[in-house]
Amino acid sequence: MSDEDEEFERRxxxxxxAIALVLAGLVVxxxxxxxxxxxxxxxxxxx
Amino acid sequence: xxxxxQTYQESLGGEVGDFLELLKPRVMFLxxxxxxxxxxxAPVQIHPVLAIAALLCIAVGSGAAGALNMWFDSDIxxxxxxxxxxxxxxxxxxxxxxxxxxxxxxVGSVGCLGLMVNWLSAGLxxxxxxxxxxxxxxxxxxxxxxxxxxxxxxxxxPPMIGWAAATGSIALEPIVLFLIIFIWTPPHFWAxxxxxxxxxxxxxxxxxxxxxxxxxxxxxILIYSLLLAPLGCVPALSGLGGMLYLISSAVxxxxxxxxxxxxxxxxxxxxAYRAAKQLFAYSVLYLFLLFAILLVEKGFGIxxxxxxxxxxx
Numbered sequence: 001m002s003d004e005d006e007e008f009e010r011r012x013x014x015x016x017x018a019i020a021l022v023l024a025g026l027v028v029x030x031x032x033x034x035x036x037x038x039x040x041x042x043x044x045x046x047x
Numbered sequence: 048x049x050x051x052x053q054t055y056q057e058s059l060g061g062e063v064g065d066f067l068e069l070l071k072p073r074v075m076f077l078x079x080x081x082x083x084x085x086x087x088x089a090p091v092q093i094h095p096v097l098a099i100a101a102l103l104c105i106a107v108g109s110g111a112a113g114a115l116n117m118w119f120d121s122d123i124x125x126x127x128x129x130x131x132x133x134x135x136x137x138x139x140x141x142x143x144x145x146x147x148x149x150x151x152x153x154v155g156s157v158g159c160l161g162l163m164v165n166w167l168s169a170g171l172x173x174x175x176x177x178x179x180x181x182x183x184x185x186x187x188x189x190x191x192x193x194x195x196x197x198x199x200x201x202x203x204x205p206p207m208i209g210w211a212a213a214t215g216s217i218a219l220e221p222i223v224l225f226l227i228i229f230i231w232t233p234p235h236f237w238a239x240x241x242x243x244x245x246x247x248x249x250x251x252x253x254x255x256x257x258x259x260x261x262x263x264x265x266x267x268i269l270i271y272s273l274l275l276a277p278l279g280c281v282p283a284l285s286g287l288g289g290m291l292y293l294i295s296s297a298v299x300x301x302x303x304x305x306x307x308x309x310x311x312x313x314x315x316x317x318x319a320y321r322a323a324k325q326l327f328a329y330s331v332l333y334l335f336l337l338f339a340i341l342l343v344e345k346g347f348g349i350x351x352x353x354x355x356x357x358x359x360x
Contacts, residue, residue, distance in 0.1 A: 004059070011060050018063045026159075029100060033163045036096045 061140035068134050069117055069145055070110030070152075077334075078109040078205045081228065084338045085209025085221050087345050088287055093213040097164055101212040104160035105205060107152050108172045112179040112201070114149030118142055119184050126250040129243060153180075160212070168212040175204040192255040199232030200225075220287045224338075227282075230275045231334055234268040234307060238327035241265070241310075242320055261319070265311045268326070272307035276300030279337055286351045289344045296340070299333050306330075 082105045086098055093101075117124065117135055125136035134140040140148075153176050161169030183198030203225045210221035237255055240247060241264055244256035256264045279300045283293035306326040313322040344350035 008059050011062060014063050015060065015066075018066075029103075030163070032096055033100055036094050037163075 061134065061144060065134040065139040066144075066148055069114040069140065069148060070107075071113030071117075074113060075106050075109045078202075079106045080335070081224070081338055082205035082209040084341050085206030085224060086213050087209075088206075088220065088224075088341060088350075089210045089213035091214045098213070100163045101160060101168065101209070104156045104163070104169075105172060105208055105212075108156035108160070108176055109205075111149045111152035111156055112176045114145050114152065115176075115180045116184045118145040118149055119180070120188075121145075123189075123250045123252060127243070127246045129246065164212045165215045167215055167217075168208050171204060171208045171211055175201050175208065178204075188252060190253065192253050192258045194253070195236040196233050199229050199236075202232060203228035220282070220285050223278075223281050223285055223287070227275070227278055227337065228334065230271055230278055231330065234271045234275065234303075235327065235330040235334075237264050237268050238310065238323045238330060241323040242327070262314065265314070269304075269307050269311045272304050276304050279303075279333075282341065288341055289350045291344055291349060292340050296337060299336055303329065303333050 079102055083102060086093065086101060117133055120130075121133075121135040121142055124130035124133050130136070135142060135145055153173075157169050157173045157176070160172055179198070179201035183194065183201055187194040187198050206224035206228070207217060207221045211217060240254040240256050241261050244254065244261065247254040248257045255267065277300065279296045280293060282288040283290075283296065288296065306322075306329045310319075310322040310326045313319045341350065
């Protein structure tokens with residue numbers, strides 16, 4: 001593999017990690033926002 | 048940038064940091080800050096998590112607008128010293144990458160804001176990004192010396208978006224904040240444009256000093272400053288600002304006019320350059336302090352009621 005290819009792979013790897021972190025953060029954010037918006041209503045159902 | 052290097056860079060793809068630079072971090076800071084003031088100033092308490100989510104979406108939306116601006120304006124940017132170091136003129140990120148990046152973030156930020164907070168604020172964010180990219184960047188900037196006057200509406204929107212995120216509605220108070228930033232933008236940008244008029248001319252951007260000369264620009268700066276100084280005090284009348292705000296905004300406004308008059312009278316050589324530069328620097332401080340005081344007042348619970356509210360919404 002040439003230097004150019006290695007550099008390409010390295011950059012793509014770093015971009016992929018950044019995108020993965022952002023997506024994971026979004027999942028956590030949507031989870032927390034869902035809890036917050038539901039609030040006490042989470043218990044408000046027939047059991 | 049030679050043809051060969053461009054292809055080489057294209058095959059490599061940008062570093063993560065290059066993409067972050069496309070978001071215009073410094074503009075993003077002012078956008079988030081003024082958005083925060085709109086959010087906090089609203090009479091409705093919003094859950095802190097939702098407030099953070101809203102500010103995050105506003106920040107990313109601002110970044111998306113920045114990236115799309117850099118995509119469209121890369122030909123101008125490479126001809127100006129101030130912007131030649133941006134990622135696209137440097138060949139670190141391709142135009143295609145910037146376009147995709149900006150478009151994904153624009154759609155993502157608007158969608159997330161709508162889903163997590165409310166669709167009024169999301170609609171306003173979409174309007175702001177669209178106005179900045181399609182109206183300002185693609186149309187006005189290259190066409191008329193009134194470009195930054197009308198385009199300033201985009202930069203003035205964040206307090207409205209913040210207020211809409213908290214309340215789900217629009218009121219007179221955030222419209223006053225909108226007007227303050229709107230009227231502040233022309234003297235702020237024209238002070239910079241006087242300093243950089245040769246660069247703008249070379250890049251073919253019809254900024255006011257290029258089309259109508261520095262003296263005409265100085266007149267306009269003075270007119271807008273005289274409008275801005277009293278307008279800056281209005282939040283104290285609408286019940287948003289308190290006594291601290293009333294006094295500070297009056298003093299800061301008088302100083303703004305003083306800097307504008309100094310710039311208006313100093314027309315030759317290095318002194319003229321320095322006077323315009325000082326006005327530009329002060330204009331940033333002015334807007335920052337105005338909004339910071341609103342935030343401080345709200346934090347200490349001393350906002351509003353400096354004068355009996357003249358109107359209620």
